[in-house]
Amino acid sequence: MAKRAWFRGRRCHLFWMFFLLLWNNADTQTRYSIPEELNVGSVVGNIAKDLSLKISELYDRKLRIASETGKQYFSMNLAKGEMVVSERIDRESLCGQNANCLLPVQVIIENPLELHRMDVEILDINDNYPHFQSADRALKIAESTVPGMSFPLESAQDPDVGSNSLKSYTLSKDECFSLKVKDLSDGRKVPELVLEKALDRENKAVHQLLITALDGGNPVRSGTSQINVTVLDINDNNPVFDKTVYKVNIPENSRRGTSFLKVNANDLDEGPNGEIGYSIGEHTLDSIRSLFYVDPQTGDVILNGQLDFETAPAYNIEISAKDKGSPEMEGHCTVQIEVLDVNDNSPQIVLTSNPSPVREDAPIGTVVALISSRDVDSGVNGKVVLQIQTDTPFILKPTFSNDYSLLTNGVLDREIFPEYKVEITALDSGSPSLSSKKIIPIQILDVNDNPPKFSDKFYKVYVKENNSPGSIICSVSALDPDVGENSKISYTIIDSKAEDIPMSSFVYINSDNGSIFSMHSFDYEKSKVIQIQVQAKDHGSPSLTSNATVHIFILDQNDNAPVVIYPSAVMGSVSHQRMPRSAKAGHLVTKVTAVDADSGHNAYISYRLAEATDASLFSVNLHTGEVRTKRSVSEQDDSSQRLLIEIKDNGEPVQSTTVTVDILIEDGFHEPVPDYRKKTTELNQKSGKITLYLIISLASVSLLCLLTFFILLVKCARSSSGSSSCCMRRSDSGYKNPNRNLQIQLNTDGPIKYVEVLGGDMMSQSQSFGSYLSPMSEFSDFTLVKPSSTTDFTNTLNVLDASLPDSTWTFESQQVSRFSRNMYIFFYLIFIMSFTQARACVRACVHCFGESNFPPIERHFFYEAQPPPPASCFQELRKHDDKEKPDHRNML
Structure with missing residues (x-):
């Protein structure tokens, strides 16, 4: 116990002697030196001071200690910035007989990520006794053995190194024996027993010797072994090996059963003794x-x-050769076996720090993870190189000899690759080279870099008028490829006005799902199209937006009854007309004119004589509303006739109105009849004037058409080398004339066809003139309608193209076919304009000069209405419920 207490005191003294916190910079690494067996909590060094870090930074930057040995021998005292011992350190178990014992330590600091490598040198203390494998050793030596003969003894083992290792041997006093210490090349000290004096078995048959092994520590430690020498008096020649020491090299991958050395000994004796x-x-x-x-x-x-x-790079084997004499004689030799390293260990990849998630907008060079490699092979076989796959936006940057940083090296996009599986390959330099692979998952964090995207940029919705307020109109939807808050979308309607009314008074949108609801009932007669801008906005920071246009087309319903324009009942509900009793059959008494605010077949008006004082006397034209006599008026007919005329539209349900016409037949009421010759002359003069006006009108219109056609042809020839089609250039803004906003719209839906010619200066309000054409007759009426808003020329041409026979051209067709088709369209439009304008002139002449003074052929060709379309046409048209246009046949 006293000895053990003395040892502890000496050990404490050694602790303060060796506990010098030495560190130096070699290859940017810090080294500390401490003795083994330090108490837990002992300070190794002040890392904060050596790394020039503030104590307050240690907590924020999460400084920690990592070890490559598998055991965590050290820990951090973050309050003082010191590295302390956290587990007992035994140098012998760590490093064995190696003189230099280094523990690699990695100091990892985050935010930003840094790696510092430090080596802690473990200094040996004299904490082990020299000891022999066996406490007793028996030797048999013939008495005839010549003095000077040496006998190898067992070497003592001391796990300590340096000055604390085995230093010397001592032998108890004996006149026949002495001790000789032999130093081997591997540093071992082998004791040999030397015979100093010839033995005499009869004088002393057994010699008992005590060998003591001493180390160089302070205090000195020792171990003993008993040697019993038996003296033999026979067989006086020992076997002798060819070599005292045999040296051989053998690869570590040699197969079992391989004979790699042959030793040989000779004995001069004969017979069994040899x-x-x-x-x-x-x-x-x-x-x-x-x-x-x-x-x-x-x-x-x-x-x-x-x-x-x-495990063991070298072995020392003692081989003995014994003869069969009596007593047995033996010889000894040592075999030194050096194991040659073979590249039989694959390199290992170690994650020093777990990979951190990376934002998709992270700059190039961002540190993702720290990686190290090691190979337990030696020399070239242990030299490791790390490689990374080339199809990922990451690279490896070496920091120390076997340490690497994984950095970003390209643009990241979470929407394309939300996570990368980075494959790291480790290759050693052996032959053949060995490798290993490790998959490192790297998660990409989302950044709000994608705006919401609508499924369609333009939505077309058809809603019937008189709809219920609060009913859903349509739903728009947008998708955002981002995730989380960045993908949540809110829908709003961009503040705008329609007819000076805020758009919010027309519709309401659900901000969560994009459903659009009507705020009130729509009226086709007030607004035919409502255009709203819907904005989708995500919840990212900063938020991103995108817009879509919703066109709400109001579909007409038959909700308006026909309105009588003429005759107008100024004084009441009855219109009063006069006619002479001399009127013949076919006499035009009056003309009932009505209009319907609806459009399409809902506005097609028919007239019917519902009631009459004398139904045989009058008839009403079904389509024109003209009231004519069916026969000549007789003296027996009442002078007062009352007609009830019913006016119906063609919608479902049918809307109708009535007008009452009182006709007073007067005997003395008649038109003045002049001289027949004079009347004939006046009629001829009027007919000549009308014909002259008609010729002038047609010539002017024809000249204007030819001039327009020539200008367009020249313009096409000049611009034929461009990328746009002739006479028309497609752009984002539509088709416009730089000097005049001329737009043409052709509607082919419903039973009535019409063309609108829109024009106006750039700075003035646009004007619109519509030509309404009946598809049921070869020649149709021409009607001037009130000015309307400008319509997009691109849409106009698309509609016009759809109405032309055998025409399937589009704006995306090839330019050659586009030229011919556009020319055909313009020629068709010019023809319609010319013809309808000429008919308008004729109709104006008819109204000015009177119907009866107009030549019958021209009146029939240009003026009188054609036979009405059959009822089956209207039944087919009722099946189509979209894009109906008003019928203004009776607006003159």
Whole structure:
């Protein structure tokens, strides 16, 4: 106990002697030196001071200690910035007989990520006693042995190194023996017993010796072994090996059963005294015996197990040769086996820090993870190079000898690759080279870099008028490829006005799902199209937006009854008309004119004589509303006639109105009849004037058309080398004339066709003139309608193209076909304009000069209405419920 207390005191003294916190910079690494067996909590060094860090930074930057040995021998005292011992350190278990014992330590600092490598040198203290494998050793020496003969003894083992290791041996006093210490090349000290004086068995048959092994520590530690020497008086020649020491190299991957050395010994004796048997020394460790075997007859040394250079790079085997004499004589030799390293260990990839998630907008060079590699092989076989796959936006940057940083090296996009599986390959430099792979998952964090995207940029919705307020009109939807808050979308309607009314008074949108609801009932007669801008906005920071246009087309319903324009009942509900009793059959009494605010077939008006004082006297034209006499008026007819005329539209349900016409037949009421010759002359003069006006009108219109056609042709020839089609250029703003806003719209839906010619200066309000054409007749009426808003020329041409026979051209067709088709369209429009304008002139003449004074052929060709379309046409038209246009046949 006293000895142990003394040792502890000495050990404490050694602690303060060796506990010098030494550090130096070599290859940017810090080294500390501490003795082994330090108490837990002992300070190794002040890392904060050595790394120039503030104490307050240690918590924020999460400084921590990592070890490559598997055990965490050190920890951090963040309050003081010191690295302290956290587990007992035994240098012998860590480094064995290696003189230099270094523990690699990695100091990892985050925010930003840094790696510092430090080496802690473990200094040896004299904490182990020299000891022998066996406490007793028996030797048999013939008395005839010549003095000076040496006998190898068992070497003592001391796990300490340096000055604390085994230094010397001592032998108890004996006049016949002395001790000789032999230094081997591997640093071991082998004691040998030397015979100093010839033995005399009869004088002393047994010699008992005590050998003591001493180390160089302070205090000195020792171990003893008993040697019993038995003196023999026969067989006076020992076997002698050819070599005292055999040296051999063997690869670590040699197969079991390989004979790699043959030892040989000679004995000068004859007979059984000269017969030799080989064996491994008695005091050889069992672990060595399991690896090697010596053939007792031939002396072949055979590999009996699997070598591993990383476990034991060298072996020393003692082989003895014994003869069969009596007593037995033996000789000894040492076999030094050096194991050659073979590249049999694959390199290892170690994650020093777990990979951090990376924002998709992270700049190039952002540190993602720290990686290190190691290979337990030595030399070239242990040199490792890390490689990364080339199809990822990451690179490896070496920091220390076997440490790397994984950095970003390209643009990241979470929507394309939300996570990367980065494959790291480690290759050593052995032959053949060995490799290993490791998959490192790297998650990409989302950034709000994608605006919401609508499924359609333009929505077309058809809603019937008189709809219920609060009913859903349509739903718009947008998608955002981002995730989380960045993908949540809110829908709003951009504040705008329609007819000076805020758009919010027309519709309402659900901000969560994009459903659009009507705020009130729509009226086709007030607004035919409502255009709203819907904005989708995500919840990212900053938020991103996108817009879509919703066109709400109001579909007409038959909700308006026909309105009588003429005759107008100024004084009441009855219109009063006069006619002469001399009127013949077909006499035009009056003309009832009505209009319907609806459009399409809902506005097609028919007239019917519902009631009459004398139904045989009057008739009403179904389509024109003209009231004519069916026969000549007789003297027996009442002078007062009342007609009830019913006016119906063609909608469902049918809307109708009535007008009452009182006709007073007067005997004395008649038109003045002049001289027949004079009347004929006046009629001829009027007819000549009308014909002259008609010729002038037609000539002017024809000249205007030819001039327009020539200008367009010249313009096309000049611009034929451009990318746009002739006479028309497609752009984002539509088709416009720089000097005049001329737009043409052709509607072909419903039973009535019409063309609108829109024009106006750039700075003035646009004007619109519509030509309404009946598809049921070869020649149709021409009607001037009130000015309307300008319509997009691109849409106009698309509609016009759809109405033309055998025409399927589009704006995306080839330019050659586009030229011919556009020319055909313009020629068709010019023809319609010319013809309808001429008919308008004729109709104006008819109204000015009177119907009866107009030549019958021209009146029939240009003026009188054609037969009405059959009822089956209207039944087919009722099946179509979209894009109905008003019928203004009776607006003149």
